[in-house]
Amino acid sequence: xxxxxxxxxxxxxxxxxxxxxxxxxxxxxxxxxxxxxxxxxxxxxxxxxxxxxxxxxxxxxxxxxxxxxxxxxxxxxxxxxxxxxxxxxxxxxxxxxxxxxxxxxxxxxxxxxxxxxxxxxxxxxxxxxxxxxxxxxxxxxxxxxxxxxxxxxxxxxxxxxxxxxxxxxxxxxxxxxxxxxxxxxxxxxxxxxxxxxxxxxxxxxxxxxxxxxxxxxxxxxxxxxxxxxxxxxxxxxxxxxxxxxxxxxxxxxxxxxxxxxxxxxxxxxxxxx
Amino acid sequence: xxxxxxxxxxxxxxxxxxxxxxxxxxxxxxxxxxxxxxxxxxxxxxxxxxxxxxxxxxxxxxxxxxxxxxxxxxxxxxxxxxxxxxxxxxxxxxxxxxxxxxxxxxxxxxxxxxxxxxxxxxxxxxxxxxxxxxxxxxxxxxxxxxxxxxxxxxxxxxxxxxxxxxxxxxxxxxxxxxxxxxxxxxxxxxxxxxxxxxxxxxxxxxxxxxxxxxxxxxxxxxxxxxxxxxxxxxxxxxxxxxxxxxxxxxxxxxxxxxxxxxxxxxxxxxxxx
Numbered sequence: 001x002x003x004x005x006x007x008x009x010x011x012x013x014x015x016x017x018x019x020x021x022x023x024x025x026x027x028x029x030x031x032x033x034x035x036x037x038x039x040x041x042x043x044x045x046x047x048x049x050x051x052x053x054x055x056x057x058x059x060x061x062x063x064x065x066x067x068x069x070x071x072x073x074x075x076x077x078x079x080x081x082x083x084x085x086x087x088x089x090x091x092x093x094x095x096x097x098x099x100x101x102x103x104x105x106x107x108x109x110x111x112x113x114x115x116x117x118x119x120x121x122x123x124x125x126x127x128x129x130x131x132x133x134x135x136x137x138x139x140x141x142x143x144x145x146x147x148x149x150x151x152x153x154x155x156x157x158x159x160x161x162x163x164x165x166x167x168x169x170x171x172x173x174x175x176x177x178x179x180x181x182x183x184x185x186x187x188x189x190x191x192x193x194x195x196x197x198x199x200x201x202x203x204x205x206x207x208x209x210x211x212x213x214x215x216x217x218x219x220x221x222x223x224x225x226x227x228x229x230x231x232x233x234x235x236x237x238x239x240x241x242x243x244x245x246x247x248x249x250x251x252x253x254x255x256x257x258x259x260x261x262x263x264x265x266x267x268x269x270x271x272x273x
Numbered sequence: 274x275x276x277x278x279x280x281x282x283x284x285x286x287x288x289x290x291x292x293x294x295x296x297x298x299x300x301x302x303x304x305x306x307x308x309x310x311x312x313x314x315x316x317x318x319x320x321x322x323x324x325x326x327x328x329x330x331x332x333x334x335x336x337x338x339x340x341x342x343x344x345x346x347x348x349x350x351x352x353x354x355x356x357x358x359x360x361x362x363x364x365x366x367x368x369x370x371x372x373x374x375x376x377x378x379x380x381x382x383x384x385x386x387x388x389x390x391x392x393x394x395x396x397x398x399x400x401x402x403x404x405x406x407x408x409x410x411x412x413x414x415x416x417x418x419x420x421x422x423x424x425x426x427x428x429x430x431x432x433x434x435x436x437x438x439x440x441x442x443x444x445x446x447x448x449x450x451x452x453x454x455x456x457x458x459x460x461x462x463x464x465x466x467x468x469x470x471x472x473x474x475x476x477x478x479x480x481x482x483x484x485x486x487x488x489x490x491x492x493x494x495x496x497x498x499x500x501x502x503x504x505x506x507x508x509x510x511x512x513x514x515x516x517x518x519x520x521x522x523x524x525x526x527x528x529x530x531x532x533x534x535x536x537x538x539x540x541x542x543x544x545x546x
Contacts, residue, residue, distance in 0.1 A: 187386075190383045
């Protein structure tokens with residue numbers, strides 16, 4: 001017993017976790033201090049016009065009032081037209097986007113594609129992700145004119161960047177042993193995709209497509225504001241006309257649809273697993 | 274018959290996995306490949322169906338030179354070589370039947386495999402093999418619904434569905450309990466006998482190797498350091514393969530188990546008579 005005590009006394013009694021990110025103590029303190037100083041300076045440089053904030057409060061209040069007493073009837077024909085346009089745009093662009101992103105995603109998976117194709121597909125994805133939907137929409141509206149066609153193209157393009165990237169990552173994460181076993185049977189490349197890759201990534205692909213469906217619906221209302229048609233255009237018109245009660249009605253409809261989509265897609269995702 | 278001549282593999286990282294390996298396996302012989310982790314066992318059997326490209330040396334299966342095929346023609350080589358994997362490597366989300374039928378991928382065109390419309394002879398063979406491995410009523414279950422031993426049986430059926438001229442077996446018992454391990458090993462050996470196939474089993478468990486194989490090759494650091502019958506595996510040989518260790522207990526166990534196995538076999542034969 002006494003022996004055990006003496007043995008233990010020989011070991012250090014204090015232990016500190018070694019610093020993970022920055023080893024050098026001076027650098028660590030310097031960087032943290034610099035960050036704090038910058039944050040203080042940055043915040044103090046933001047100019048706030050308190051008069052304007054006060055005026056804005058009043059407008060905001062009117063907006064909220066409109067929101068609380070939504071008017072579905074006066075502009076119903078505009079609203080329903082915009083809504084149908086948006087839903088059409090959402091569904092068609094998601095379908096086209098998914099169809100296009102499957103080959104791009106496969107091409108962008110390092111474990112399946114030869115280097116040249118890999119680079120091309122990664123470039124497509126990078127471009128699609130770098131350009132925000134609104135910017136693409138402005139460009140396409142200038143090309144094809146106002147209306148849902150520009151919106152449809154915008155959302156299809158954005159879907160490729162989103163879905164192909166996540167699909168490619170999923171393919172890179174598959175269980176290689178299953179792919180090796182299929183390869184060992186003498187399967188061709190297409191058969192390898194169909195038998196070893198598809199079963200492994202399908203549930204996630206379906207889940208992501210549904211998720212993208214509700215993102216596309218939300219985005220369709222945003223790009224409508226820059227002229228790409230749909231419910232966003234209707235919303236924009238209502239706000240321009242100071243018809244906050246109609247705008248409120250539109251927002252409520254958008255929220256309900258997004259929530260419905262969210263709810264049902266999570267169910268479908270559970271079911272496909 | 275399989276013939277390997279002067280096989281070497283150096284990985285791109287510069288690691289020498291195999292150095293000048295040569296041996297022959299006649300039809301109907303079950304060969305156990307033993308050696309410490311990293312000795313090149315796994316690389317060796319993957320060079321045979323060219324899942325790993327050999328750096329030098331030649332491999333013949335019958336009068337077919339496997340190493341002479343271009344990458345595009347590999348399909349024709351691989352479909353003649355059945356492979357059974359560690360941890361089964363079944364495609365988990367496919368049914369048992371699809372997994373067995375995937376053994377035909379090297380023979381059927383893409384549209385047939387894609388639509389799961391395999392030739393009737395292939396389907397009949399798959400059912401016969403499922404019966405052979407004792408899984409007749411599991412055909413429509415998903416592979417991930419089976420137990421470890423059952424999965425490995427599906428893996429065996431998949432390899433046999435290829436009508437192989439050679440069976441490569443990579444650590445078939447690594448994740449199985451002792452009893453199931455012995456059943457699986459016995460099944461593999463029986464099948465090798467039935468079809469008089471050359472079988473190469475890459476195995477960690479020296480005792481299992483001694484009990485079930487008729488010839489053992491010991492690899493160490495990518496070189497063949499022993500080639501002979503299991504009875505010749507004494508202390509000096511084990512030390513040559515694995516390094517210095519006390520081998521008395523493992524040899525005693527091997528003796529007991531092979532006696533046990535002999536008794537079991539006699540009992541089963543008595544039961545049949």
